[in-house]
Amino acid sequence: MKKYKHYYLTSESVTEGHPDKVADLISDSILDDCLEQDKNSRVAVETMLSNNRVAVAGQITSNAIIDIEDIVRKTLKQVDYTDKEVNMDYRTCVVDVNITKQSNDIAMGVNTGGAGDQGIMFGYATDESEDYMPSPISIAHKLSKRLAEVRKNGEMPYLKSDGKVQVTMEYLNDFPFRIDTILISAQHSKEVDLETLQKDILQKVIGKVIEPDLVDIETKFFINPTGRFVIGGAVADTGLTGRKIIVDTYGGVARHGGGAFSGKDGTKVDRSASYMLRHIAKNIVANGLARRCEIQMSYGIGLNEPLSIFIDCFGTNRIPEGLIIKIIKERFDLTPQGIIEYLKLKEPIYSKTTNYGHFGRNEFTWEEVIQI
Numbered sequence: 001m002k003k004y005k006h007y008y009l010t011s012e013s014v015t016e017g018h019p020d021k022v023a024d025l026i027s028d029s030i031l032d033d034c035l036e037q038d039k040n041s042r043v044a045v046e047t048m049l050s051n052n053r054v055a056v057a058g059q060i061t062s063n064a065i066i067d068i069e070d071i072v073r074k075t076l077k078q079v080d081y082t083d084k085e086v087n088m089d090y091r092t093c094v095v096d097v098n099i100t101k102q103s104n105d106i107a108m109g110v111n112t113g114g115a116g117d118q119g120i121m122f123g124y125a126t127d128e129s130e131d132y133m134p135s136p137i138s139i140a141h142k143l144s145k146r147l148a149e150v151r152k153n154g155e156m157p158y159l160k161s162d163g164k165v166q167v168t169m170e171y172l173n174d175f176p177f178r179i180d181t182i183l184i185s186a187q188h189s190k191e192v193d194l195e196t197l198q199k200d201i202l203q204k205v206i207g208k209v210i211e212p213d214l215v216d217i218e219t220k221f222f223i224n225p226t227g228r229f230v231i232g233g234a235v236a237d238t239g240l241t242g243r244k245i246i247v248d249t250y251g252g253v254a255r256h257g258g259g260a261f262s263g264k265d266g267t268k269v270d271r272s273a274s275y276m277l278r279h280i281a282k283n284i285v286a287n288g289l290a291r292r293c294e295i296q297m298s299y300g301i302g303l304n305e306p307l308s309i310f311i312d313c314f315g316t317n318r319i320p321e322g323l324i325i326k327i328i329k330e331r332f333d334l335t336p337q338g339i340i341e342y343l344k345l346k347e348p349i350y351s352k353t354t355n356y357g358h359f360g361r362n363e364f365t366w367e368e369v370i371q372i
């Protein structure tokens with residue numbers, strides 16, 4: 001008797017006004033401003049925001065002249081943080097800045113082309129969706145992006161910028177075949193009633209994103225299940241750079257090395273090597289070498305070459321995994337400088353990565369499909 005593999009997987013996305021994402025966007029905007037003026041800038045910036053206060057700290061070694069407080073206020077305005085009672089006010093908030101230069105002990109290794117940190121990184125891809133991403137996170141990002149669209153274009157003008165989306169997919173034999181649950185919590189003005197909000201989100205958000213054949217009579221929809229979400233943003237929760245690393249990557253489907261992305265330049269392998277491994281994993285799948293692929297690499301601070309490479313294709317590979325590793329080593333320069341040059345990571349593109357995931361979006365170099 002054939003045994004079927006049956007399970008559910010849930011992934012989360014958050015909107016532009018979620019305080020953790022606002023912190024990410026501030027950090028990445030500072031990085032972009034540095035790279036605009038000095039492509040060799042070394043940046044490791046963290047942001048925290050709570051109530052009506054923003055703290056920016058970290059290390060910047062750059063010839064760029066930037067106004068961090070101005071960047072903070074412009075970013076807050078961009079995400080509609082305009083009211084200190086319900087999210088934060090970009091005009092009146094307190095901005096604390098504590099920036100130093102990169103440690104000379106770290107710079108010694110980076111100056112010779114070595115990694116700016118030690119650690120482990122993962123890359124993942126699957127053929128279960130057009131963007132080579134796990135279906136739950138792919139759909140969750142589309143829903144959170146749509147929440148921003150209807151807020152900005154006036155279709156749902158009462159929405160605020162904070163919000164969360166969860167999508168639970170049902171799988172059979174590792175194939176996603178239906179959506180079991182969609183949960184959306186969207187911040188709103190106090191004037192709108194819950195029934196109107198739920199109806200609009202069903203029609204103008206879920207109805208515009210979800211393919212009809214993915215839902216059925218048993219699919220569950222939860223929209224603002226507490227009944228009210230007026231107070232949000234940094235008033236309701238503290239925001240911190242790097243706290244949404246699962247949202248940023250594969251929605252919990254693949255493993256994660258633990259290093260965050262935002263606010264870090266390309267010499268930080270937490271970011272650059274993760275981008276490179278996504279690029280390699282995606283192209284292994286896109287070139288038909290496997291249906292699913294997860295790659296791990298490790299780096300030592302100040303060292304050029306990765307210390308180890310591991311690959312797991314979950315039994316879907318069409319050639320031996322050892323041969324795939326051989327192809328990777330021959331095809332790609334995996335030194336930090338090689339990755340930076342190959343993916344063009346000295347360009348000021350980082351604030352574009354902040355929302356809706358760093359992977360699965362074709363606008364970035366690491367998403368390019370090549371022949372290997």
